Amino acid sequence: MKSIEHYMELTAGIKCESEGEAEEISVSEIADILYCTPRNAKLILAKLEGLQWIAWKRGRGRGNKSEIRFLKEPCELLLETAKNDTKEGKIDRARHLLEAYQHSCPDALPSYKEWLERVFGFQTESEGSKQKDVLRLMTAMEPEHFKRLDPCRIYLRSESHVVKQVCDTLIRFNEKEGGFMPHLAHHWECDADQKTWTFYLRKGIYFHDGTTLTAEDVKYSFERFMLDDENKCKWLAEDIGNVAVRDEYSFDICLKAKNSLFLHHLCDERLSILNRHQNDGLLIGTGPFRLVRRDDRILALEAHERYFQGRAFLDRIELWYMDGNFSLVDYGFYMEKEEQSQVFDEWHEERNVQYISVNANKSGPLKHKAFRKALRQIISPSHMVSELAGQRTAPAGGFLNRDLPPESGDDDIGKLLMEGHYKGDPLRLYTFSEPDHREDASWIQKRCSQLISSERPNVALS
Structure with missing residues (x-):
């Protein structure tokens, strides 16, 4: 557990009659609340005291209870911790923390969402006596x-x-x-x-x-x-x-x-x-x-x-x-479904297209149109989107005319391979090092192995 989780559990387990008032409690009772040993409970208390979140007065003598006083309002501290996690790029951790205590702090998540909307984009912020114009953006760039x-x-x-x-x-x-x-x-x-x-x-x-x-x-x-x-x-x-x-x-x-x-x-x-x-x-x-x-x-x-x-x-x-490939839209973290649809409609120009280029000037099967047509049937965009999903949202009919209907699937792959004079030549595919590109390449390799090998046994693919 993190310190904030220990603090939330303690404040929930020790019901203070009024804010800031000291409560009598023993170390063993605190250990029961935190589901730990008395030794670990003492270490946790020392850490929370060092953070100035609690005031801890140890009881003197056998049988005398200690006193604890909470110095931070739990829900405010929860929200502050989530904000700090986000500033460190740990937005997944912030989200999970707020969701875990949504029942006890129902206003924390809406407040966090409002704050998050204000943090990103263009902001004018104060730094001492000066005003600074800041542009803050999320990125998937690792x-x-x-x-x-x-x-x-x-x-x-x-x-x-x-x-x-x-x-x-x-x-x-x-x-x-x-x-x-x-x-x-x-x-x-x-x-x-x-x-x-x-x-x-x-x-x-x-x-x-x-x-x-x-x-x-x-x-x-x-x-x-x-x-x-x-x-x-x-x-x-x-x-x-x-x-x-x-x-x-x-x-x-x-x-x-x-x-x-x-x-x-x-x-x-x-x-x-x-x-x-x-x-x-x-x-x-x-x-x-x-x-x-x-x-x-x-x-x-x-x-x-x-x-x-x-x-x-x-x-x-x-x-x-943002860890976890975070995206405000993809996570639906503070946008309702209706808002997401609207954003996708407004941002459609920003969609990317993945494509394969071939060197048709080089001797080999790629010179033949029939073979390239067979390859297109094999590397089916619709199947890739369906099987890999993720951020692959829709099959593209072409590099420029993206919204044209994709491959028809009506042509016989074996017949096209024969027309293209394919004799089992190894095909090599080069791509970028990012995970999504590697996933695409691995899927294409397996797809070729399944479909080309079934049409032409003993074909080696690399």
């Missing part, structure tokens, strides 16, 4: 991703979003006009062969630790990117031969061969510029927000006061990881 926020290692969209707030690239791509815009570099030029590119940095750009950006930081960032053995996106810089510093604010990037997509690559957040005095575990960039907290519960960003493109309007952004 703590391991909080700790892996390194431009060289990111691969999830959520990780990229955070890195873009903390770090900057040399240039940016203007999606509306289809051209490149100056950013950390205010100008660039290349030789006739487009193999040597010269960049000129803006002056007076500050990293989050107060140091200024120089060409040496750019050289360090590119070399770090190219030498990282765990970097899965080294291909972005595979044509770079070396980075040569000209002076404090200019440098050359020398390519091994002309690359028409080189400027596009420089816009990728993975090629963000970092402080050359970077310590392991930190992420020091020049972006509009600086990283101030990164642990198992919360990722927090605060505005970079000296950002070269102007200070951010928000003072702080917090992403809270």
Whole structure:
């Protein structure tokens, strides 16, 4: 039991006639209430006394009872504990605690729900004499991703979003006009062969630790990117031969061969510029927000006061990881069913689509349309949604036309496999490391094993 549970059990078992009044009771009676030994009861009392939740006066002499006085109103303390658990990212524990004592504290859960609605989203909060604009969001991004926020290692969209707030690239791509815009570099030029590119940095750009950006930081960032053995996106810089510093604010990037997509690559957040005095575990960039907290519960960003493109309007952004894959909507924790339906209707644009891409240019069965059609019949979205459930809410008819009817299931799989000239070639499926992707891949593997093997015995699948 936690201390709050001990306190709730004691206040329920010892009926005080008036609030704050001392009650006579023996240690053995307290042990009976808490279903523990007298020795453990003494330890619990000492802990509650240390928390200043009770005042405990030990009886002197044999047969004299002790006195206990409760210093906290039980339901208020229950609500306060639930709030603190939530702030630590332990929202499941808070929910179970409130539900366990809903009978004795019926107002605690509604009060908690009201508080929870006020905590998340945009808030203006007081910090001393100052007002701070805070954006607080729940996230399913696991703590391991909080700790892996390194431009060289990111691969999830959520990780990229955070890195873009903390770090900057040399240039940016203007999606509306289809051209490149100056950013950390205010100008660039290349030789006739487009193999040597010269960049000129803006002056007076500050990293989050107060140091200024120089060409040496750019050289360090590119070399770090190219030498990282765990970097899965080294291909972005595979044509770079070396980075040569000209002076404090200019440098050359020398390519091994002309690359028409080189400027596009420089816009990728993975090629963000970092402080050359970077310590392991930190992420020091020049972006509009600086990283101030990164642990198992919360990722927090605060505005970079000296950002070269102007200070951010928000003072702080917090992403809270909730255990148990918590979601306000999925749990139905403070939303009624009617509200949930309305939210789903309003948020339908935010639904994601899982899809499989195949390389039809490579020799093998995937080149044949009949085989791909058979594969679609085998990997049935409707069966996957039905069997795996979870956050898989509906089968998709296609990547863009999601609401089209899914597979018909009318075609004969064996016939399609024959038309596709499938001879038992092993098929390899690559996916992301997150649990839901692994579940999908495992389900697809079993499904193929059942249906393809039944049509073509002795087929090896991997």
